[in-house]
Amino acid sequence: MIDVGAFLHPGDGVWWGQGSAEPEPLVNAVLDVVDRVGPIRAFSGLTWNERLSGDLPEQLTVVSYGGLGRLRALSRHGRLDVVPCHYSAIPRMFATGALPNDVGFVQVSPPDRDGYVTLGTGVEYVADAIPHTRTLIAEINAQMPPTVGGPRLPLSAFAAVVETDRPLREAPGRPADHVDVAIAGHVASIIDDGATIQIGVGSLPSAVLEALAGHRDLGFHSGMLSDTVLTLVEKGVITGAKKEIDAGVVVTGAALCSAGGYARLGALPVEFRAASYTHAPPVLSQLGSLVSINSAIEVDLLGQVGAELARGVHIGATGGQVDFSRAASLTGTRSIIALRSTVGSGETSESTIVPALRSGVVTTARVDVDAVVTEHGVAMLTGCTVAERALRLIEVAAPEHREALQRSLAEQEM
Missing domain, CATH: 3.40.1080.20 (Acetyl-CoA hydrolase/transferase C-terminal domain)
Structure with missing residues (x-):
């Protein structure tokens, strides 16, 4: 695993993808170094990462558009800052810096024959945040399917990458009654x-x-x-x-x-x-x-x-x-x-x-x-x-x- 702390500065704002496209190894790496780096403000969407429902490092503030998945536990314990907004407003908030946009963490598909990756199953706000983000770091997951419709990115777009081979998060829930x-x-x-x-x-x-x-x-x-x-x-x-x-x-x-x-x-x-x-x-x-x-x-x-x-x-x-x-x-x-x-x-x-x-x-x-x-x-x-x-x-x-x-x-x- 790379030292993500080398790319973070005190007071930085970071974001990462959500749901099945959350780059969990990179998110966990941030959690491991944030107290050493200094105060970090992080934007997270829907997450099933267990580490985001327990005790968070004191130097980390988590911001989201709601309490989805594990984030509801953070809300229950007073550790979640919610920005009420329409989903359609999120792209503009990244563009203006109203949401954290210094460092972005993404999960991507393996490079194609031309050396380009896709955002896989999580294009959404990630594609809108990327153009306004200083530093991008990617998890290249061998099990992330390449998808069409979103941006194709060269490996040169990333300051650092880590390669993984892990299943994507699956939809939780109960059968319909x-x-x-x-x-x-x-x-x-x-x-x-x-x-x-x-x-x-x-x-x-x-x-x-x-x-x-x-x-x-x-x-x-x-x-x-x-x-x-x-x-x-x-x-x-x-x-x-x-x-x-x-x-x-x-x-x-x-x-x-x-x-x-x-x-x-x-x-x-x-x-x-x-x-x-x-x-x-x-x-x-x-x-x-x-x-x-x-x-x-x-x-x-x-x-x-x-x-x-x-x-x-x-x-x-x-x-x-x-x-x-x-x-x-x-x-x-x-x-x-x-x-x-x-x-x-x-x-x-x-x-x-x-x-x-x-x-x-x-x-x-x-x-x-x-x-x-x-x-x-x-x-x-x-x-x-x-x-x-x-x-x-x-x-x-x-x-x-x-x-x-x-x-x-x-x-x-x-």
């Missing part, structure tokens, strides 16, 4: 053939995608993709034939798959693009067929969405939710928020449809939500008055919580 399947069925029922889908990764998003297996000529344009997307491409469900731009191409910024999924990427029409493309309003406004499907922690009776905080802890992010929800509701087809009607179980069960957001933080405004879906049905909100919206939301709340919500509604006099 009957609640996920019920929600997914309702979501699929309000999506037409030919729609261009934006959706995340996880148990519920995978269930929604599986429920779309009977649809035709779907398109895909999103910040991240999973195995289920690849399966629908192989089955001829996702063809991109009706997409207004990038016809026939699956567009994403990153991938979080199984080992088998990563191996299949090269044989499919998948292009990895920078966040300045995948989330850009001028790009999204061209997708008239766009349907955004996002999750939430809670939704209030006004239709406002909270997707960031739970009991004061950052467990989510604004991320691309607003970028896609607004585009889908204004210039696309439909903006959908899908969530389970309760959190917890038994006597400790709490409704996720609430009189007012417990967190006090509105992630997505009520005007950018067309439909809220739970296992109990679909609350179509577009065109409804404030009072009508509240009544429809109560109808999809858990039955045991509806009476309390109705009492609250009467007290609020909506």
Whole structure:
């Protein structure tokens, strides 16, 4: 392992890739030397690196756009500084220095015959940060698949490299249960053939995608993709034939798959693009067929969405939710928020449809939500008055919580 401390100066700001493209050996090397080097401010996105959930060196400050993966543990212990922002704003913040940009750590594919590497499964904000970064250091992972759509970089772009041969991080999570399947069925029922889908990764998003297996000529344009997307491409469900731009191409910024999924990427029409493309309003406004499907922690009776905080802890992010929800509701087809009607179980069960957001933080405004879906049905909100919206939301709340919500509604006099 190289001495990354030789490339760091006290007060530097560093960043690294996220998810399956996180260069974990280099990140761990930073953690090993930061107390020797001096104060370092580091930007991290989604991470499953166990060392970023425990005790951090005192000289390290971690900054992120949310509390994703292991970062929620840092938030719980007061060691995470969150910069609230739309995902589409991240490229500009790197360009202006609002986010750390002195040293960047990337995981890349092995060099091709011409000596160029790709950013593999993590193009997204990395591609936008690179032009504004003083020093780049790369992990060349023999198991990182080369991808198309993003930049190809010569080895001369890096001040130093380390070579590894390790599996990429795979998507964690549980299998979809009957609640996920019920929600997914309702979501699929309000999506037409030919729609261009934006959706995340996880148990519920995978269930929604599986429920779309009977649809035709779907398109895909999103910040991240999973195995289920690849399966629908192989089955001829996702063809991109009706997409207004990038016809026939699956567009994403990153991938979080199984080992088998990563191996299949090269044989499919998948292009990895920078966040300045995948989330850009001028790009999204061209997708008239766009349907955004996002999750939430809670939704209030006004239709406002909270997707960031739970009991004061950052467990989510604004991320691309607003970028896609607004585009889908204004210039696309439909903006959908899908969530389970309760959190917890038994006597400790709490409704996720609430009189007012417990967190006090509105992630997505009520005007950018067309439909809220739970296992109990679909609350179509577009065109409804404030009072009508509240009544429809109560109808999809858990039955045991509806009476309390109705009492609250009467007290609020909506």
